[in-house]
Amino acid sequence: MKPTTTPQPRSATAAAALDALDASAVGAAMDDHDRLAAGDFPEHGWALLEQAGLVGATASHDATISEQLALVRAVGRIDVSLGRVYDGHLNGVERLRVQVDSGTAAADLDAVARGALSIGVWGADPAPGEGAPAELRRTASGDTVLDGVKVFCSGAGGVDRAFVLARAAGDPGPVRLAYVDVSRRATVDAAWFGGAGMRGSASHRVVFHDARVLWTAPEPRALLVQPWFAGDGLRTAAGWAGGADAVVDGVLAALRSKPAASELEQLAVATLVQAQRSMDLWLRAGADAVAAAAADVADTTLLARVSIAADVRTILAEADRVLGSRPFAAGGRIERARRDLLTYLLQHRLEAPQVALGARRLAAPGA
Missing domain, CATH: 1.10.540 (Butyryl-Coa Dehydrogenase, subunit A; domain 1)
Incomplete structure (x- = not known):
């Protein structure tokens, strides 16, 4: 609704x-x-x-x-x-x-x-047993429709349109980017997402039944076109940074409520400040690369995402060490930000592109 x-x-x-x-x-x-x-x-x-x-x-x-x-x-x-x-x-x-x-x-x-x-952007395919992956199909009248399943569909039940990655029926070739009307003939399976982390993102399993396709990219792998793909990843990293900011807010509020902070707590705050400044700098570097459609935009934004993810984990670890279990046991926004971030970071696995970057650098003498 x-x-x-x-x-x-x-x-x-x-x-x-x-x-x-x-x-x-x-x-x-x-x-x-x-x-x-x-x-x-x-x-x-x-x-x-x-x-x-x-x-x-x-x-x-x-x-x-x-x-x-x-x-x-x-x-x-x-x-x-x-x-x-x-x-x-x-x-x-x-x-x-x-x-x-x-x-x-x-x-x-x-x-x-x-x-x-x-609008949403839905790319994840179902695991075995979760249904057939989404496929594009031409009807007898010449229209294109979408059948099958996608998972981790953020905004499901609220967005009206979605860019969906799908293959043509029986086609083992690369996926196509399709723009789909998901306001009808798309059933949201909210029971699929049973965890607490990222629960508010409505990232559910969606089953398509002849959903109307409004446009299909003429070229394969259109989702990966730069600098738009780099911008997608950078916006995700900005969301991570925002959640980490919320954790820092919670830590500072807790420590400021005490009569005095110990030196270890002061050191922890300095570590949080350093991690936030690092996120600021990497987001700026990534934004500059995307805005300029730089030749190294993919590598720059990958490094930004990897570094920001590491900064987020540093902030979470410092919060755990300084605050202990009480704020997380009591619930509230800092606890929600923590569980959301732990789940969210796992949804974006960066090791494979990092390996590829390392291989390219080794193969480039003098780089």
């Missing part, structure tokens, strides 16, 4: 949207959503993002990659799961704008601008 409030975007600029964002209200909405433990789409939190203009006018406006990273990080700081749905929406809007033909994209981009349409 879509939010019952009427979205009224206030501005197309990222700075104005951040000013309009009521972080306290969004945080309270996600607190309520987390207590439900049902895994439904976070309608109230999403509606508040819409009202501030983050989903509509800001997304359709040609915001810079740096501005987008700031928006995702800010939402992730409020709630990691909501930030995941939001970064997927920004990824989808960018793909709609730069890759889909203008005749198909025009009406949907107008709907995005009005805050009336949300």
Whole structure:
């Protein structure tokens, strides 16, 4: 179901949207959503993002990659799961704008601008026993439809469209990027996602039954086209950074509530500051590479993601060491950010591209 409030975007600029964002209200909405433990789409939190203009006018406006990273990080700081749905929406809007033909994209981009349409990007195939992978099929009337299953579909039950990776029926070749109407003929299996981490992202199993395909990329592996693919990964890393910021906020609040901090606690704070500054610098370097469509954009953004993931783990480890179990046993936002991040980092395995990068460097004498 879509939010019952009427979205009224206030501005197309990222700075104005951040000013309009009521972080306290969004945080309270996600607190309520987390207590439900049902895994439904976070309608109230999403509606508040819409009202501030983050989903509509800001997304359709040609915001810079740096501005987008700031928006995702800010939402992730409020709630990691909501930030995941939001970064997927920004990824989808960018793909709609730069890759889909203008005749198909025009009406949907107008709907995005009005805050009336949300988009996801769904790529994960089911494991054995979870259903047949999604396949594209031509009907007798010449239309293209989608059948089968995708998993980890963030925003399922709330987004209207999704870019889905699928193969043609009986075709063992590379996957195609398809733009699909997921508002109908797509059944959300919310029981599939049983964990607590990232529960608010509604990253469910979705079963397609003749779902209408609005556009299919003419070339294979269109999702990997640069610099858009690098931008996708960087927005994800900005969401990680936002969640880590929330953990740092919690640590600082806990230590400031004490009469005095020990030297070990002061050292821990310095470590947190260093990790946050490292994330700042890597996000900036990645944004510069994406904005310039640099030749090394894939390597730069990979290194940024690897480094930011390491910084997040450093922050989580320091929080564990300094705070102990009490804040995590009591629940609340720092505990939710921690469990969300631990799950979220596992969903993006970076070892294989790191190995490839290392192999390329070894094969390049003098590099």
